[in-house]
Amino acid sequence: MLFYKPSNQINEQKKITNNRINSITIQSGWADVNVYTHKENHISLFLTSIEHGPYWIVEENKDQLRLAIEPGIKRLHFRFTPTFKLDIYVPEQNNIDWDVETGSGNVYFNEQIVQNITLRVGSGNFKGKSLTVKNASVEVGSGDVNINNFNGKNLQLVGGSGDIKLVDVTCNTIMSKIGSGSITHNHVRYKEMISEGGSGNLFLENFEGETNMKVGSGSIEVILDKQPNIKCDLQTGSGSIITGGERVSSKKIHKVFGKSECALSLTSGSGDVVLKQSYDNKK
Secondary structure: OOOEOOOOEEEEEEEEOOOOOOEEEEEEOOOEEEEEEEOOOOEEEEEEEEOOOOEEEEEEEOOEEEEEEEOOOOOOOEOOOOOOEEEEEEEOOOOOEEEEEEOOOOEEEEEEEEEEEEEEEOOOOEEEEEEEEEEEEEEEOOOOEEEEEEEEEEEEEEOOOOOEEEEEEEEEEEEEEOOOOOEEEEEEEEEEEEEEEOOOOEEEEEEEEEEEEEEOOOOEEEEEOOOOOEEEEEEEOOOOEEEOOEEEOOOEEEEEEOOOOEEEEEEEOOOOEEEEEHHHHHO
């Protein structure tokens, strides 16, 4: 097996002074992509790589900016773990549409107020924090998705074997789908949420809105408020339905709590469907 000797780290930077940029497209293989804001009125780009390692191509075309991270010469085997990353700083007030595609690199968005975000990540992870986005679409292969503090109109998530975790999310529509990973929702507000899983589990707590959750062989657990106003339809194939800590004999039940202002539909093929109220956890 061929190993290259460690190379010196290099740091490059560019300043984009074109204030008409409203679309940024990024294609990256190994390099992590990190997006931040700053108080300047220009876009700052920073690439961390090694000699003869990944390099960038930066192209401006009127109101569009394209960034591509090419692999370079040294890309086979390393005795050490080099750092490859692209850091982007955009003005606090911007109206940018993002389109990001990575292979094994991670993607991080922090404190962004933008129109649209479209992400396609292979084996890397996606983390978003303090985001206000009109439409967000995130597709991840084997990596994890972690979103904390999100406000927007539409949020669409697709995962494979990794996990999806949503905390403090307010949105009109949330649609999430995952293969063998699990999905956790905590403190989420929406008009409609549709969540689908394969062999992984789904968990929901501190929520408000019309909810439809469905899994194949995984289980579903939902914790209601102390005084909920919701109508629930619970169904399982070969699994069990558990409400209030007790296993029921039926495979399909309907329950109404309070004024039934919202609907909750939970369906599992061979897994359990568990419905609790917040005080059940304190017993």
